[in-house]
Amino acid sequence: MTRTMWDSSVGKKTVMAASGLIMLGYLVVHMLGNLKIFFGSDEFNHYAHWLRTIGEPFLHYEWALWIIRVVLVAAVVAHAVSAYQLSRRDIRARPTKYVHKKPRASYATRTMRWGGIILGLFIVWHILDLTTGTVHPGGFQHGHPYQNVIDTFSTWYGNVIYIVAMLALGLHVRHGFWSAAQTLGVGSRTRDRAFKTIANVLALVLTAGFIAVPVGVMTGVVS
Numbered sequence: 186m187t188r189t190m191w192d193s194s195v196g197k198k199t200v201m202a203a204s205g206l207i208m209l210g211y212l213v214v215h216m217l218g219n220l221k222i223f224f225g226s227d228e229f230n231h232y233a234h235w236l237r238t239i240g241e242p243f244l245h246y247e248w249a250l251w252i253i254r255v256v257l258v259a260a261v262v263a264h265a266v267s268a269y270q271l272s273r274r275d276i277r278a279r280p281t282k283y284v285h286k287k288p289r290a291s292y293a294t295r296t297m298r299w300g301g302i303i304l305g306l307f308i309v310w311h312i313l314d315l316t317t318g319t320v321h322p323g324g325f326q327h328g329h330p331y332q333n334v335i336d337t338f339s340t341w342y343g344n345v346i347y348i349v350a351m352l353a354l355g356l357h358v359r360h361g362f363w364s365a366a367q368t369l370g371v372g373s374r375t376r377d378r379a380f381k382t383i384a385n386v387l388a389l390v391l392t393a394g395f396i397a398v399p400v401g402v403m404t405g406v407v408s
């Protein structure tokens with residue numbers, strides 16, 4: 186039987202790179218949108234409302250939002266399944282058992298695995314917190330994200346969860362973007378260096394931009 190593209194390691198890495206880039210694009214837009222919180226509650230809540238009316242009247246209320254949700258869920262699932270399969274393959278590829286102590290995976294590999302798990306858990310918490318309100322502290326109000334965000338960052342654990350997750354996000358994006366560039370065949374020495382710089386800048390800007398929101402609430406700049 187011939188091996189299909191999907192079965193190959195390169196195929197799985199390509200799926201990881203493509204789904205990762207889709208999520209990265211979403212994150213840049215989400216981070217920039219979140220910064221609107223510094224312009225006050227009217228502007229932030231109006232922006233959240235606009236997210237639900239994109240494409241009207243061609244699209245129905247919330248359809249564009251649902252299309253984005255479906256694409257993101259597909260990207261998360263493809264990313265996680267390929268990551269799992271690649272790491273299983275890593276273990277199976279070893280022809281004999283280690284004689285001595287099993288060497289640990291490289292620092293980057295371990296950071297990516299743990300980072301991925303932390304981010305997966307964070308996304309579930311985040312949706313239950315600020316989209317459905319299930320775990321939200323205080324009275325969650327649909328259509329009033331400004332107040333909901335303030336309530337979240339008025340608890341110590343809200344700040345800890347989000348800030349830890351954003352640090353994990355920075356590390357994950359830094360290495361992930363670089364890996365994607367390798368997989369998609371960037372190639373030359375000078376371009377390698379450029380992509381490393383882009384990876385560092387992206388990671389730093391995303392982490393700082395996201396963390397600005399809890400810091401804004403904690404310092405009273407957003408209230």
Ligand code: HEM
Pocket residue numbers: 212215219233234236254257304308311312315316330334347351354395396398399
């Ligand atoms: C401090 C950091 C963050 C803040 C303050 C924040 C804030 C918010 C808020 C207020 C919403 C609800 C918007 C609305 O219903 O109109 C939201 C939705 C969402 N956030 Fe974040 N976010 C943060 C970080 C992240 C990160 C790092 C990710 C991904 C890893 C993420 C993924 C999402 C997703 C997927 C949704 C959409 C849920 C849905 O409506 O289906 N967020 N965020």
